[in-house]
Amino acid sequence: MQKTILENxxxxxxxxxxxxxxxxxxxxxxxxxxxxxxxxxxxxxxxxHMMFKGxxxxxxxxxxxxxxxxxxxxxxxxxxxxxxxxGKVPDEHFDLLIEVLADMLLNSVFAQQELExxxxxxxxxxxxxxxxxxxxxxxxLLESLLKPHPVSRGILGTKETVGFFQREDLLAYxxxxxxxxxxxxxxxxxxxxxxxxxxxxxxxxRWKGQEPQKQRNFRxxxxxxxxxxxxxxxxxxxxxxxxxxxxDEDKYALQVLDTALGGGMSSRLFQSLREDRxxxxxxxxxxxxxxxxxxxxxxxxxxxxxxxxxIRLIRExxxxxxxxxxxxxxxxRAKEQLKGSILxxxxxxxxxMGRLAKAELYNERLLTPQEVIAKIDAVGLEDIxxxxxxxxxxxxxxxxxxxxxxxxxxxxxxxxxxx
Numbered sequence: 324m325q326k327t328i329l330e331n332x333x334x335x336x337x338x339x340x341x342x343x344x345x346x347x348x349x350x351x352x353x354x355x356x357x358x359x360x361x362x363x364x365x366x367x368x369x370x371x372h373m374m375f376k377g378x379x380x381x382x383x384x385x386x387x388x389x390x391x392x393x394x395x396x397x398x399x400x401x402x403x404x405x406x407x408x409x410g411k412v413p414d415e416h417f418d419l420l421i422e423v424l425a426d427m428l429l430n431s432v433f434a435q436q437e438l439e440x441x442x443x444x445x446x447x448x449x450x451x452x453x454x455x456x457x458x459x460x461x462x463x464l465l466e467s468l469l470k471p472h473p474v475s476r477g478i479l480g481t482k483e484t485v486g487f488f489q490r491e492d493l494l495a496y497x498x499x500x501x502x503x504x505x506x507x508x509x510x511x512x513x514x515x516x517x518x519x520x521x522x523x524x525x526x527x528x529r530w531k532g533q534e535p536q537k538q539r540n541f542r543x544x545x546x547x548x549x550x551x552x553x554x555x556x557x558x559x560x561x562x563x564x565x566x567x568x569x570x571d572e573d574k575y576a577l578q579v580l581d582t583a584l585g586g587g588m589s590s591r592l593f594q595s596l597r598e599d600r601x602x603x604x605x606x607x608x609x610x611x612x613x614x615x616x617x618x619x620x621x622x623x624x625x626x627x628x629x630x631x632x633x634i635r636l637i638r639e640x641x642x643x644x645x646x647x648x649x650x651x652x653x654x655x656r657a658k659e660q661l662k663g664s665i666l667x668x669x670x671x672x673x674x675x676m677g678r679l680a681k682a683e684l685y686n687e688r689l690l691t692p693q694e695v696i697a698k699i700d701a702v703g704l705e706d707i708x709x710x711x712x713x714x715x716x717x718x719x720x721x722x723x724x725x726x727x728x729x730x731x732x733x734x735x736x737x738x739x740x741x742x
Contacts, residue, residue, distance in 0.1 A: 324336060324337070324338050324679060324689055325337050325338075325339075325516040326683070327516070327520045329503070329520075329523070329524055329527065329528065330528070331503040331527070331528065331530055331531060332502075332503040332504035332506075332534075333503045333504075333506050333507075333508065333523065333527055333530075334506070334507045334508070334683050335507075335508045335510075335516075335519060335520055335523055336507065336508070336509050336510075336679045336680065336682075336683050336689075337509070337510045337511070337514070337516045337519050337679075338510075338511045338675060338676075338679060339512075339513075339514070339515060339516065340511060340512055340513060340672070340675075341513055342513075343414075343512055343513050343672065344413055344414055344513060345411055345412065345413060345414055345512045345513065345672060346411070346412055346413075346414045346416075346417040346420065346510060346511075346512040346513065346514045347409070347410075347411045347510070347511045347512050347672040347673055347675075347676045348409060348410050348411070348412075348417070348420055348421065348424065348508070348509070348510050348676070349407055349408070349409040349507075349508070349509040349510075349676050349677065349680050350407070350408040350409070350424050350428060350506065350507075350508055351405055351406070351407050351408075351506070351507040351508075351509060351680040351681075351684050352405060352406045352407075352408075352500065352501060352505050352506055353404070353405055353505040353506075353507075353684055354367055354405065354406055354500035354501070354505060354535075355367050355401060355402050355403045355404045355405050355406055355478070356368070356401065356402075356403050356473075356474075356476050356477065356478045356480075357403050357404055357472075357473035357474045357476065358473070358500060358535075358537075358538070359473075359476065359480075362484060362487075363484065363492070363496065364476060364477070364480040364481055364484040365445070365477075365478070365479055365480015365481065365484050365485050365488075366480070366484075366488060366492065366493065366496050367401050367406055367478070367496075367500075368401040368445070368478050368479055368480065369438075369441065369442075369445060369480070369485065369488055369493065370406075370433075370493055370496065370497055370501075371399050371400070371401045371406050371408075372441050372444065372445065373431060373433050373437065373438060373441060373493060374399065374408065374427045374428065374431050375387075375399070375427070376431070376432075376433075376434065376437040376438075376441060377431070377432055377434060377437060378426045378427060378430040378431050378432060379430045379432060380426065380430065381423075381426060383437070386423060386426075386427065389419065389423055390410060390412065390420065390423060393412045393413060393416040393419065393420075394412070394413060395410060395411055395412030395413065395416060395420065396410055396411050396412075397409075397410040397420075397423070397424075398410070401478050402478065403474045403476075403478065403613065404474065404613060404614055405684060407677075407680070408424055408427065408428065409673070409676070410423075410424065411672065411673065414512060414513040414514060417510075417512075417514050417518070417522070418522055421522045421523065421526065422526065425523075425526035425527060428501065429526070429527070429530065433490050433493050433494060433497075434490075435489070435490045438488065438489075438490055438493070442485055442486060442488065445479065445480075445485050446482060446485060446486070448479060449479050449480075449481075449482060449485070452479060456551075456553055456555050456557075456559045456725040456726060457559055457622075457624070459551060459553075459559075459725045460549075460551075460559040460560065460561045460622070460723045460724065460725040461561060461620070461622070461723075462477055463549030463551065463561070463723035463725065464549060464561035464562075464563050464618075464620055464721055464722075464723035465618060466547070466549060467546075467547030467548055467549045467563075467721040467722070467723060468543060468545055468546075468547065468563050468564070468565055468618050468620075468721045469543040469545075469565070469616055469618065470543065470544060470547065471541045471543075471544070472541055472542065472543045472616055473538065473541075474613050474616060475543070498532070499535050500535055501532070502531075502532030502533060502534060502535065503527070503530055503531070503532055504532075504534040505534070505535070506527075507680050507683045507684050508523055509676045509677070509679045509680035509683070510676070511672050511675045511676040511679065512672055543565050543616055545564065545565045545718055545719065545721060546718070546719035546720070546721055547721050548721065548722045548723070548730075549721075549722070549723040549724070550723075550724050550725075550728075550730040551724075551725045552726070552727060552728070553725055553726055553727065554727060555725070555726045555727060557624040557625060557626065557627070557726060558624070558625055558626070558627045558629075558630040558724060558725070558726030558727070558728050559622070559623075559624050559724065559725045559726055560622065560623045560624070560625065560630060560633060560634060560637075560722075560723070560724050561620050561621065561622050561722070561723040561724075562620065562621050562634065562637050562638065562641075562720050562721070562722055562723075563618055563619055563620035563621065563720065563721050563723075564618075564619050564714050564715060564718045564719075564720055564721065565616065565617065565618060565619075565718055566610050566611065566612065566616075566617030566618045566619040566714065567610075567612055567617045568612055568613060568614060568615045568616055568617050569612045569613065569614055569617075569685055569687070570614075570615070571612070571617070573706075573709075573710050573713065574612050574617075575695075575698040575699055575701075575702055576702045576706040576707060576709070576710040577610055577612075577619070577710055577714075578610070578661055578699065579654065579657045579658055579661060579699060579702045579706075579707065580644065580649070580657075580707050580710055580711060580714075581608050581609065581610045581619065582657040582660050582661050583649050583653050583654070583656070583657040583707075584608045584621070584640070584641070584644065585606065585607045585608025585609070585621055586607070586608065586657065586660065587660060589656065590607075590608070591640055591644075591653075592606050592607070592608060592621060592623075592637065592640060593606055593607070595636060595640060596623060596625075596633060596636060596637075600636075602623075602625050602626075602629050602632065602633055602636075603623045603624060603625045603633065604624065605622070605623070605624050606621070606622060606623040606624070607621070607622055608620065608621045608622075609622070614685060619714055621637050621641070623637065627726055627727050627728050630724065630726070630728050634722070638720060641711075641714075641715045641720075642715055642716070644707070644708075644711040644715065645708070645711045645712050645715050645716045648704050648705075648707050648708040648711065649704060649707050651704065654702070654703075654704060654707065658699050658700065658702065661699050662696050662699055662700075665692055665695060665696060665699075666692065669692060
């Protein structure tokens with residue numbers, strides 16, 4: 324990995340891989356839904372959409388046609404803490420991809436007519452999301468766990484806030500957050516570092532802007548509940564607890580525990596809920612480490628009549644790890660599974676590009692794959708028990724349920740604490 328910081332504060336990180344014929348490029352901005360004020364909910368996502376709707380020199384169609392003509396790809400997404408614009412092209416078209424991305428970031432016009440059309444697109448996206456119980460239950464759990472921390476907010480915004488956005492709102496938010504110090508450019512592929520630096524400097528050397536002040540983040544309350552009655556065939560369940568931040572060294576033990584608990588077909592939850600009892604088709608656990616907070620969650624979809632039983636079994640399995648830890652063979656299998664996924668991920672240029680970008684975005688030292696594997700190998704049985712105790716013994720569970728279930732009856736039947 325090589326790194327250069329331009330005079331205006333843009334950070335450029337690259338990994339030269341000569342055996343591929345492609346260039347994968349990411350423009351990562353340290354701005355996301357957590358940076359929005361109450362009346363701005365969804366504005367980060369709206370700006371991401373509007374970046375594709377035309378610049379001073381290219382129409383939306385011309386942006387798409389320019390990259391399509393190379394055989395490449397161009398896309399973007401908004402997250403809680405960042406926004407990413409990325410593309411992949413044959414290496415001979417690298418400069419063209421940089422030119423198009425720079426044009427989008429520096430010269431997008433945010434035309435009011437296009438904004439009104441895009442409002443309709445995002446409102447349909449919100450409606451589609453509301454029709455997806457699996458999406459709703461995860462977002463409901465996140466809000467229950469982390470509110471009032473701003474990372475608990477949804478990315479899409481609300482029908483009300485999106486409907487009120489005007490061009491001036493987007494321009495003001497863009498001017499505040501789309502500044503050089505917030506931008507990391509990550510490039511992986513058959514492109515030399517010097518070529519990347521020269522290309523970025525050519526387009527961005529005159530770009531100015533002051534680093535924005537970050538709003539104060541409040542400590543999550545945790546232990547909340549989210550219920551939404553929907554006419555679905557299954558009840559969709561999420562249980563969770565506050566997890567660890569990216570800065571927490573226990574995150575490696577957490578990865579191992581998460582894998583053993585619900586990370587695949589051999590995991591405890593899959594075996595218990597599906598193979599042994601036939602209560603679910605899909606169940607898994609997952610964790611998310613944000614900059615200063617985190618979450619650990621378990622999902623299951625089951626028949627409404629089995630909801631209370633599934634909730635009890637999930638809680639019991641989590642607390643059994645606190646009491647008993649993992650068996651040596653479980654620990655070994657989880658560690659090997661994790662290490663294998665790390666090695667396989669290195670075959671994806673997009674994953675490698677994102678790995679570089681996130682380390683720089685969060686001001687972390689980029690660990691080599693060998694260093695990450697060594698940290699996973701170092702996790703022992705006592706580490707698992709300590710982390711399980713931190714997660715499941717000291718914090719109440721939050722609960723989110725979407726489906727045809729009664730909140731009062733469910734709480735009573737599952738003997739669920741209402742912290």
